[in-house]
Amino acid sequence: MVQYNFKKITVVPNGKDFVDIILSRTQRQTPTVVHKGYAISRIRQFYMRKVKYTQQNFYDKLSTIIDEFPRLDDIHPFYGDLLHVLYNKDHYKLALGQINTARNLISKVAKDYVKLLKYGDSLYRCKSLKVAALGRMCTVIKRIGPSLAYLEQIRQHMARLPSIDPNTRTILICGYPNVGKSSFINKITRADVDVQPYAFTTKSLFVGHTDYKYLRYQVIDTPGILDRPFEDRNIIEMCSITALAHLRAAVLFFLDISGSCGYSIAQQAALFHSIKSLFMNKPLMIVCNKTDLQPLEGISEEDKKLVAEMKDEAMKTVIGQGGEATDEAGVLLTMSTLTEDGVISVKNAACERLLNQRVELKMKSKKLNDCLNRFHVAMPKQRDQKERPACIPEAVLEARAKQAEADAEKQKRKLERDLENENGGAGVYSASLRKHYLLANEEWKEDIMPEILDGHNVYDFVDPDILQRLEELEREEGLRQEEEGDDDFEMDGAELTPEEQAALAEIRKKKSLLIQQHRVKKSTAESRPTVPRKFDKDKEFTSKRMGRQLSALGLDPTLAINRARSKSRGRKRERSVECGDDNGNDAMDVDEITPSKKQRRSRSLSMARSRSMSRPRSEFVPGEGFKDKPQKEQAIKLFKKSANKRNKDARRGESDRVIPTLKPKHLFSGKRSSGKTDRR
Structure with missing residues (x-):
């Protein structure tokens, strides 16, 4: 039985790729070193080999394309007509014919130039003939580029056929x-x-x-x-x-x-x-x-x-x-x-x-008679008048009886689906989870189960006065909330003077404007650049402006300005205690409290150094997933050991495909001549 698998057809390269593939193979598979000092026969043989090898590669590649594509006259008529409907068999045959013609032309070009190379009188003449031969072969391939592209499209479509x-x-x-x-x-x-x-x-x-x-x-x-x-x-x-x-x-x-x-x-x-x-x-x-x-x-x-x-x-x-x-x-x-x-x-x-x-x-x-001659059906003949009824062993009959009983019992047994249908269907029937309990008495399954704790009934420990105590607790909580409610102050404006009410209205208006501005800025935050505070030309975010605005409202801005300044992120130099306190008290003895100048400098240097230094890698910090410091050190040690092989292979990770040597010497140093082992 003939099986048609068009998915196995080799990919057809386009004209440029075809030329690159063949010339690259010729360069890699044939000798590349020749000198003008060689004998002329050796030079001729060198270039004749290149021409013949290139022609053979072109011939093999084109022959593969011609042989793998199906011949419409040799395949089943169904596939022949289907390919004709889809691709037009005239164009299909014309494309394959052009491939065949190109194959013959390349063979003819190679044959002619090999004859000319036999009579080459110098290295320059032989090299020119070789270049001309390969150039004409490549020109032939480039001319059939449209046919190659057409066949590649047909190959892709045929691979998708059922x-x-x-x-x-x-x-x-x-x-x-x-x-x-x-x-x-x-x-x-x-x-x-x-x-x-x-x-x-x-x-x-x-x-x-x-x-x-x-x-x-x-x-x-x-x-x-x-x-x-x-x-x-x-x-x-x-x-x-x-x-x-x-x-x-x-x-x-x-x-x-x-x-x-x-x-x-x-x-x-x-x-x-x-x-x-x-x-x-x-x-x-x-x-x-x-x-x-x-x-x-x-x-x-x-x-x-x-x-x-x-x-x-x-x-x-x-x-x-x-x-x-x-x-x-x-x-x-x-x-x-x-x-x-x-x-x-x-x-x-x-x-x-x-x-x-x-x-x-x-x-x-007609094949039926040949098949019937191979068959022989043996029919037993009766040898006496005895009756020989079928005999079934007793063990088989017993096994059949047991199987029949098991099947009957299985049919009698009600499934959970049957119980659901009998008791109102889905959404009404609730399956009992107690019927599978393993108890000494089957009647115990439906008993009401008391809550047991440590072998005693939970109801034995219920406080009979718990409701009364709960009422007392709620009453006490209510009184406490009333006392706290009296201390709360809500500024509703009823007890304020007209000036204070005007100031309150102005503050609330300003607050709403600031909220609106913040929402606008938040909606455009992605496309709006962040401007540093020192480039704030409009001076919108200065403490002086805030002070002027609060003063215009009739409020004292001193506390707000001090609070804003206290949030500065810069580090301040610690003030020495020799300045005295704010109440005008004299400073204490400097020798008793203030350290020496050398000690202060060493302390500041140590603090600066501790501030800039990062934690050691082996320092144990809770929350990192390690039990203690030895376990973390062991994990770091195993990690370094596993990274040794990757470091040796110059790889960053397990999936890295890095090539340490981009130009290995054995691939970029030329061919070795006969009799020598050193590289050029």
């Missing part, structure tokens, strides 16, 4: 667009074809597989076909026509009797009669879909007549060469892919009809 075996058991689904073909294949196979409520959702052939009687069947979903002349059909419709014409398959013609597809039964019947010639020698069945919207008995008399005519045509379809007419039962079937009513019966009927047809064809073939 893998269809033309010779296996196949079920083909056809009909008008949007009649339920893709929904049917999704129901009976594991295919995932896109289903949408509009026409021509399926634009190419889709393949799924299903099983029937332990045999694998191939199900093909074809795009929708419209009833119009053959020459007016587009590529999408021609894919379906090609599959119907060349595949030996059971054909399911889908008929939408509800009309929701946008086409009437008359239009679908006209399509059936226009393509009925493609149904010859194939099992044909008419499937009336979407019976959930419109049953078959509910259609009009005219439509019933059209369906009957289609059924008669299907009855006339011949199963094989000289075969009998099909049976009436399996010709017209009804189903609904939405409710899945009749889907399995349609699949089984199609598989059964196809299987019977394939068996009849094999029975009529």
Whole structure:
């Protein structure tokens, strides 16, 4: 059985990449050092080898392209016509022909220049001939660049074609667009074809597989076909026509009797009669879909007549060469892919009809006699008149009886779902969690369980005066809240003088303006740059301006200014105690309290040094995930040990692919001449 796998076709490079690949290989695989002091025969051989090697590489690469692309005359007619529909076989053959011509031209160029190189009289002449030969070969490749690009596009498209075996058991689904073909294949196979409520959702052939009687069947979903002349059909419709014409398959013609597809039964019947010639020698069945919207008995008399005519045509379809007419039962079937009513019966009927047809064809073939000669069915002959009834061992009968009892008990046992249905259904029935308790007495499961603590009933420890004490506590809490409420002061403006009320109104107005300004700035904070305070030209954020504003309101700004200054982040020099206190008391003895100048300097240096120094790496800090300092030191030690190999390999991490030596000497120092081992 021939299998077509177009995914294995080698990638076709474009013209520029093709030249780069071949010339790079020539440079790497042939000698690169030659001197004018060599014998002329050696120089000729050096350049002849380069020309021949380049020609052979071009020949092999082009031959691979020609051999791997399928020949339309040698493959199955289904694939031949499908490729013609998709790509136009004239353009396809022309592109491959140009590749073949380029291959012959390159061989001819190489042959001519090798002849000229045999008579080269100097290194310069041989090198010029070599350059000319390789240049002409590359020119030939560049001229077929469009053909190479065209073949690469075809290769990519062919790799996406479904893998269809033309010779296996196949079920083909056809009909008008949007009649339920893709929904049917999704129901009976594991295919995932896109289903949408509009026409021509399926634009190419889709393949799924299903099983029937332990045999694998191939199900093909074809795009929708419209009833119009053959020459007016587009590529999408021609894919379906090609599959119907060349595949030996059971054909399911889908008929939408509800009309929701946008086409009437008359239009679908006209399509059936226009393509009925493609149904010859194939099992044909008419499937009336979407019976959930419109049953078959509910259609009009005219439509019933059209369906009957289609059924008669299907009855006339011949199963094989000289075969009998099909049976009436399996010709017209009804189903609904939405409710899945009749889907399995349609699949089984199609598989059964196809299987019977394939068996009849094999029975009529000439190979049957050759197969029957290999078979011998042995029939035992009766040797006496004794009766020998079947004997079943007692152990087997006992095992059967036990199994039957177990099955009967299993059927009698009520499941949780049955109990739920009997007791009101979901949302009403609550499953009992106590029925699975392992207790000495089954009746104990439904007992009311007291709360037990340390072997005693919890109710034994309930304080009988707890409610009275709770009331006393609430009363005491209420009194305390009343006392605190008297101390609270809320500025509602009722007890203020007119001047104070005016100041309060001004403060509240200013506060609302500041809130609004802050919200505006917050909304534009991402796009607004931050301006340092020293570049504040408008002087909006100075303590003097704040003092003037508070003074204008009749308030003393001294406390606010001092509070703002106290929030400065700069470090202040500690004042010595020799200055005295604020009450005018004299300073204490300097020698008793103030340290010496040298001590103060050493202390300030130590403080500055401690401020600038960071914590040691091994210092233990709670919250880092370590139990104590030795555990942290051990973890640091293991980390350093694991990093040794990465550091040795000059890698930052495990996934680093760094190359320490960008130009290794053995790749950039030339070739070694014969008899020497040192590098150039």
